[in-house]
Structures are given as C-alpha cells and as structure tokens.
Amino acid sequence: MSHLDLTRDEHAYFFGFFQTDGHLSAGPGGKGRAAIEVSARDIDTLYAFSELFPDVPSSVTERSRATNFSRLHRSATWSAQVRSFREELIACGVPVGRKSDALRPPTVPFDPRGYLRGLIDGDGSVGFTGAGRPFISLTTASEAIAAYFCGQVLSVTGARRTPGRNRRDQVFGPMVASDPAATLAAWLYPAGCLALARKAAAAEAVAAWRRPAAMRARALSRRAWTxxxxxxxxxxxxxxxxxxxxxxxxxxxxxxxxxxxxxxxxxx
Structure with a gap:
C-alpha cells in the first residue's frame, strides 16, 4: 500500500481512530470522502493526521452547530478525497457508510498498541471512578472489536474480561480497572505517542496509580478459547x-x- 502502513504505530492509531470517529462515503464516478469529526478541543490531532499523510491532500475545518447536549457545539473535521487512500481504508477493513456493528480489526498485519489506542481515543474512556479507582473502557457495537479489547487486556495485564452486550442498547462496554488499568495505560500511551492530549494526560495519571495497602486485589483467571x-x-x-x-x-x-x-x- 502506498499510503497506509498499519505496522507503524501512528498509522495503526489513525486506523483505529478512523474506525470509531471516521466516516467513509462513496459517490458517483469514483468520488467520495474520508472524514473524521471531533470536538474542536481535539483539533491538534486532526492536524497531526494531515502531517502523517503528506502525500494525501486533506483539509481541517471547523463549524458550530446545535446538538442534543449543547446549544452551541464547536467541532472540527479532517477530510480527504483521494480515491487511492479511500480504497486502502476499505482494503484494510473500513466499511463504506455507518456499519459500526460490522467493524473488526484490520485484515492486514498491524501494530496492536497503536490500533487499540486509536479505538480508545475514539470510543473509549480513561480516568477514575467516583471512588477513585482508575479505569479504561471501550464502548462499541462490534463484537469483534470488543473481543479484541479483551484480548489485549489479557495479553498486556493478565486480566480476563468477557465481552457482553448491555440490556439497554445492546452495545459492548468492556472495562478494566485498578492494577490492570494502570498497567494497560502505561503500555498503551508511551511518552510522545500520537494521541488525544486529554486522553494521554488521563492515561499518565492512571499509569501512576498504585493500589492502597488496604485494598484487596482480585485474582486473575484464565481466558477460554472461543x-x-x-x-x-x-x-x-x-x-x-x-x-x-x-x-x-x-x-x-x-x-x-x-x-x-x-x-x-x-x-x-
């Protein structure tokens, strides 16, 4: 592939981020657009994407609009129309249109850390519960993506998590907390990595967490094969x-x- 090399951490991160916050559209005559829209506070990451693919002409724009959560929400959008770039995204496993339940890890070799960090930055949360316990979680409609998150948690931390859909909206919300969360955060967000600044700052705090002496640790269990x-x-x-x-x-x-x-x- 001339544009994407998912064995590179930054490219794998972009791909995971695109799968969560991106949209691939197709038009007549081979026309179409690859776009990512985020809150304007995260615009620096969009500019980093433009620098990541210097051979792919792209633009970053801002707009204000009313949403269900805010009367005036300011967002930023990165977009590229290069056909060969869009075709590579499709070849790696990005569906055209909105098919979040059909998402799955790339179909080509890829860097697992960068890819998972992209998923977390797009559709995950990193921080502390009200009780002060650190956590990392992911919200996804895709069973394959939820299973990948749980697999990486096991590989990196030794903690077993089994993905399951919630009753309210039938999406997956796997989460890891306490010691495994600290271990995962340290691995997932190395110094200087491409990431949302606010997520990287939260991950740094989570990675620094140490279990209080009075807090009992849970035993880890083995993960069964499916x-x-x-x-x-x-x-x-x-x-x-x-x-x-x-x-x-x-x-x-x-x-x-x-x-x-x-x-x-x-x-x-």
Whole structure:
C-alpha cells in the first residue's frame, strides 16, 4: 500500500481512530470522502493526521452547530478525497457508510498498541471512578472489536474480561480497572505517542496509580478459547493470530497444536 502502513504505530492509531470517529462515503464516478469529526478541543490531532499523510491532500475545518447536549457545539473535521487512500481504508477493513456493528480489526498485519489506542481515543474512556479507582473502557457495537479489547487486556495485564452486550442498547462496554488499568495505560500511551492530549494526560495519571495497602486485589483467571478465535488460529499465521486475538505467539501455537490433535482424533 502506498499510503497506509498499519505496522507503524501512528498509522495503526489513525486506523483505529478512523474506525470509531471516521466516516467513509462513496459517490458517483469514483468520488467520495474520508472524514473524521471531533470536538474542536481535539483539533491538534486532526492536524497531526494531515502531517502523517503528506502525500494525501486533506483539509481541517471547523463549524458550530446545535446538538442534543449543547446549544452551541464547536467541532472540527479532517477530510480527504483521494480515491487511492479511500480504497486502502476499505482494503484494510473500513466499511463504506455507518456499519459500526460490522467493524473488526484490520485484515492486514498491524501494530496492536497503536490500533487499540486509536479505538480508545475514539470510543473509549480513561480516568477514575467516583471512588477513585482508575479505569479504561471501550464502548462499541462490534463484537469483534470488543473481543479484541479483551484480548489485549489479557495479553498486556493478565486480566480476563468477557465481552457482553448491555440490556439497554445492546452495545459492548468492556472495562478494566485498578492494577490492570494502570498497567494497560502505561503500555498503551508511551511518552510522545500520537494521541488525544486529554486522553494521554488521563492515561499518565492512571499509569501512576498504585493500589492502597488496604485494598484487596482480585485474582486473575484464565481466558477460554472461543470457536471464533479457533477459526482465526486456523486461518492466520501464528504472528497474525496472536496480534489479532491479543494472545502470545506461544499460546496460539499451543492452541493450533491442540486443534490438530482434536481433528486427528475425530478421524479415528
């Protein structure tokens, strides 16, 4: 690909951010637009995207409008119309139009940390509960994205999280708190990384949190393999499967061996 290299942290971050806050539209004659709209307070990140792709002509504009939450909301939009750039986004797994429930991790090799940071900056939260416990959470309609978040939490912190839809609007809201949240924040937001300034500042505070001596720690549990994960193990290389599922290459290799043993036993 001439524009996107998702093995780079910054490009993977852009892709995750685009999947959450971006929109890809198509028009007649091969026309269309890739756009990301955010609050005007985050406009610096949009300018960083323009610098990230110097060979893709783009623009950053601002506007004010009334919303359900504010009488005067000021937003900023990054947009690009280059067809080849849009085609690369599609090839990597971005659907045209609004299909948030169909989103999934990239279909090409990618940097897992940058990608997850993009998802969190777009549709996640980083901070402290009212009781002072640090947390990192993600809100998504996509089961594949929720599973990826939980996989990365397990890989980085050892904490097991099982994604489930809430009853109110049927979206996923996986969250990690306390020690695992601090560990994840330190890994997810390294110094100088491309990120929303306010999220990076919150992550720095979360990473610095230490459990009070009187607070009891929860025991970590092992994460069971799902049929969907088994299919990834069968169809991808060990490295690709490990990155997508948020597991170690050793665990993926062991799982592949066990699946082969099971298949051989069924043939007997």
């Amino acid at each position: 049929p969907e994960e088994d299919e990834v193990v069968r169809s991808r290389t060990i490295k690709e499967a490990a990155e997508q599922l948020g597991r170690t290459e050793q665990s993926v290799n062991l799982r592949r061996w066990r699946l082969r043993q099971r298949a051989q036993a069924e043939l007997v």
